[in-house]
Amino acid sequence: MTERKLIVSRRKLLRVGALGAGGLMLSGCDSLNRSEGFRSLLEGAEDLHKGFQRLGGEGALAREFAPSDMSPVFRANGNREIADSAYRQMLAGGFADWALKVDGLVEKPLVLPLAALQSLPQRQQITRHDCVEGWSAIGKWQGPQLSRILDMAGLKPQARYIVFHCADRFGSTPYYESIDLIDAFHPQTILAWRMNDALLPERHGAPIRLRVERQLGYKHAKFVMRIEARDSLAGLHGGKGGYWEDSGDYAWHAGI
Amino acid sequence: MSEAVTSDHFKGGDFVRRHRLSTRIWHWINAVAVLVMLMSGLMIFNAHPRLYWGEYGANSDPAWFEIGSNADGQGLVKIGDATIETTGVLGVWTDSEGVVKKRAFPGWATIPSNYSLADARLWHLAFAWVLGLGVVTYLFWSLLNGHLWRDIRMSRAELHPKHVWHDISEHARLRFPTGAAALKYNILQKLAYSGVLLVLLPVVVVTGLAMSPGMDAWMPWITQVFGGRQSARSVHFLCAFGLVAFFLVHIAMVVLAGPINEVRSMITGNYRLPKDREEG
Structure with missing residues (x-):
């Protein structure tokens, strides 16, 4: 008798459980998705990814490819042109009047014209660009290593992040990105002014674009105008270290 | 499975201990993880609903x-x-x-239901740890405690086409093993469970890692084994649909075999052996 009761109640329990599980899956995930606490729990995984990848791969080089591996067409994404008249004037003039500013927590702020960047020792690399959306394209990039420019400016000991301020905007919000010093001093981290054996075209971020090869596409800031060394990302725009990080909740460390 | 699988004094209607605690715990953790990974993965796919072979691939x-x-x-x-x-x-x-x-996949199939690549990635990349660590731990544990060897290993006789065909035709007539025979997994179960545990789940985890640019720099062979990042993405998607196929058959079999008894055995470990058909 007691056993039968137990079975009936279990049966009921299972039925309620099954119905509940179905309902929970449909609406529960959306409300969990809106919950601040749950989101911050999920966001905790970003530190796990970064920690795991740095565990054994801190100095690893991204794979480099042969010219025959290159994509026939390299898809341009994000902002492909800039309406700002000052930019358009510089573009028309071949960026002869343009200069990259390097400032913030540096001993010696720099103003580097394009010709100065072009006359520094160059690194050329054929790498795969992986967009957060899922597609990939292989292209050839050339430019000076970021580490060389940072060494020229001399980072102050408090500097922990390198921020890239860009000329492109989404609405009124300027694009920007940031990386830490491990990625900033990585040998494949370059400021590319050449792409696929030609001057970097506007749609890919002329005059220079950051290449930070072990991370997803949105970290590769285009139209870089100014590089700033900082001790913290707080207080800058949305405080999360990048346009998509601020506006779309993308991970700051985009290694996966 | 029961510790007394070899004894044949069990008959239909008897209660036996069926699934080990490790199996029961992992089963439910994995069920949640796979469902979340699938639904958030479909949303990620919606951001670029195309698949390619090779290293690169775009519009x-x-x-x-x-x-x-x-x-x-x-x-x-x-x-x-x-x-x-x-x-x-x-x-x-x-x-x-x-x-x-x-959009490619409809809202009822995705997490979240409204388009958000960023949110889907939050879910997918967090639950990836649950899925990945769960699979690795359970595989390791099942090797150590003999579960794979004792319950999943297939004998030559079982793999004989005649035997496999016999089991398929029995299943097609919805005639499932009863009494003591139901203590052991039949060959179709062994094939399905080993396919999921030893092929689909490990490959879905590894192809997930293969898509990470950070992992590709550290361990490029993971990506290269699949023939490139876009190939790995295609295999990842195919494995996910292999898991969906398994899930649908699995649920159908549970329903046909007696859902209460089956679900109870995966929660409490108590399984009531099915009676012979004559016993009713």
């Missing part, structure tokens, strides 16, 4: 699989040269508020 490159729509508002799935109309389900569908959406 101007040929895709072997694509979910999209045409100017007439028809949802279309393209596989190789074949095009299938899927209006209402894939490519073009109506959301819960009656708005027509042009």
Whole structure:
């Protein structure tokens, strides 16, 4: 008798459980998705990814490819042109009047014209660009290593992040990105002014674009105008270290 | 499975201990993880609903699989040269508020239900740890405690086509093993469980890692083994659909075999042996 009761109640329990599980899956995930606490729990995984990848791969080089591996067409994404008249004037003039500013927590702020960047020792690399959306394209990039420019400016000991301020905007919000010093001093981290054996075209971020090869596409800031060394990302725009990080909740460390 | 699998004094109707605690715990953790990974993965796919072979692949490159729509508002799935109309389900569908959406997978199948690549990635990349660590731990544990060897290993006799065909035809007639025979997994169960545990789940985890640019720099062979990042993405998707196929058959079998007894055995470990058909 007691056993039968137990079975009936279990049966009921299972039925309620099954119905509940179905309902929970449909609406529960959306409300969990809106919950601040749950989101911050999920966001905790970003530190796990970064920690795991740095565990054994801190100095690893991204794979480099042969010219025959290159994509026939390299898809341009994000902002492909800039309406700002000052930019358009510089573009028309071949960026002869343009200069990259390097400032913030540096001993010696720099103003580097394009010709100065072009006359520094160059690194050329054929790498795969992986967009957060899922597609990939292989292209050839050339430019000076970021580490060389940072060494020229001399980072102050408090500097922990390198921020890239860009000329492109989404609405009124300027694009920007940031990386830490491990990625900033990585040998494949370059400021590319050449792409696929030609001057970097506007749609890919002329005059220079950051290449930070072990991370997803949105970290590769285009139209870089100014590089700033900082001790913290707080207080800058949305405080999360990048346009998509601020506006779309993308991970700051985009290694996966 | 029962510790007394070899004894044949059990008969239909007897209660036996069926699944080990490790199996029961992992089963439910994995069930949640797989479902979340699938639904958030479908949302991630929606951001670029095309699949390629090789290292690279973007809109101007040929895709072997694509979910999209045409100017007439028809949802279309393209596989190789074949095009299938899927209006209402894939490519073009109506959301819960009656708005027509042009996205690959519909809102009822994705996490979150409204388009958000960022949110889907939050879920997917966090639950990836649950899935990955769960699979690795359970595989390791099942090797140590003999579960794989004792319960999943297939004998030559079992793999004989005649035997496999016999089991298939018995299953097709919905005649499942009863009494003491139900203590052991039959060959179709062994094939399904080993396919999931030893092939689909490990490959889905590894192809997930293969897509990470950070992992590709650290361990490029993971990506190269699959023939490139876009190939790994394709295999990841195919494995996910292998898991969906398993899930559907698995649920159907549980329902047909007696859902209460089956679910109870995966929660409490107590399993009531099915009676012979004559016993009713």
